[in-house]
Amino acid sequence: MKKIKCLLLICCLFIIPIHSQAKDADARLLRIDQIAGQALEFTKAGLYGDAEAQLKAVQLELIHIQFKESELSIEDWTVLSTALSEALQVIDSPEGKETETLETVTTFRLAADAVVSRYQPLWIEMEQPVMSSLQSLKNSSIAADSSGFHESLNRFLANYYMIQPSLKVDVSEKKVKMLDKQVRYIEHNGERMLEKSSAEAEIGELEKAVEMVFKEMQKEDSTQPSLGWVISITGGIIIITLSYVGWKKYKAQKAEEREKQNN
Numbered sequence: 001m002k003k004i005k006c007l008l009l010i011c012c013l014f015i016i017p018i019h020s021q022a023k024d025a026d027a028r029l030l031r032i033d034q035i036a037g038q039a040l041e042f043t044k045a046g047l048y049g050d051a052e053a054q055l056k057a058v059q060l061e062l063i064h065i066q067f068k069e070s071e072l073s074i075e076d077w078t079v080l081s082t083a084l085s086e087a088l089q090v091i092d093s094p095e096g097k098e099t100e101t102l103e104t105v106t107t108f109r110l111a112a113d114a115v116v117s118r119y120q121p122l123w124i125e126m127e128q129p130v131m132s133s134l135q136s137l138k139n140s141s142i143a144a145d146s147s148g149f150h151e152s153l154n155r156f157l158a159n160y161y162m163i164q165p166s167l168k169v170d171v172s173e174k175k176v177k178m179l180d181k182q183v184r185y186i187e188h189n190g191e192r193m194l195e196k197s198s199a200e201a202e203i204g205e206l207e208k209a210v211e212m213v214f215k216e217m218q219k220e221d222s223t224q225p226s227l228g229w230v231i232s233i234t235g236g237i238i239i240i241t242l243s244y245v246g247w248k249k250y251k252a253q254k255a256e257e258r259e260k261q262n263n
Helices: 002-021 027-044 048-066 074-091 098-116 122-142 146-170 173-195 199-222 227-262
Strands: none
Touching: 027 048, 027 074, 027 098, 048 074, 048 098, 074 098, 074 146, 098 122, 098 146, 122 146, 122 199, 146 173, 146 199, 173 199
């Protein structure tokens, strides 16, 4: 019986992470994540009043979190608060700047998800547009195409600044500062670099640094236990447990039959 209890305990230890794996945050953080998603959907649909109402609801949740015990660190609270303030500011008068509004609300939505998600944050899905815009930037620098260079640079900067708050949540402060420094250098010196033919090398270095950040995040996620693996292990343990229980029952029945025959 003790062995059965032990096996059942092991089953429980494997089952519990299945529930906790997806989210590891308190109820308010989960609500913030959900509301941020709704705000983004409203923004995409051009329903800016509804989106603003959702963002203001998040603002109230953040105020509650600030004065109560929470899993949210001061650093992450600052990231969320800053991204939210910027989203509220731009959505107040979105006319004529619809693209900026969508990008700013997306920035907040990605940051909210980064704070709540333990694995596979949404900002990782931005790898393709970020790397693609960097590749276009490098190609235009090689071709000395000033117009294409500035267009690609603006596209890259828009993509990068959408994920930058999320990087502050999931990536070390040192790496984020190094990335920011490289990005700002190209942002402020792009024209000069293009004239001196040094843009390709600088962009190549930035490309490697950004690519490394995405790869490290994906590598980190791949080391986490997959849900399918956990379920298969749990199922195996349950089968073993049931088999053991069945064998004990069978053995007891045989012993009882022998005892009756002897009597």
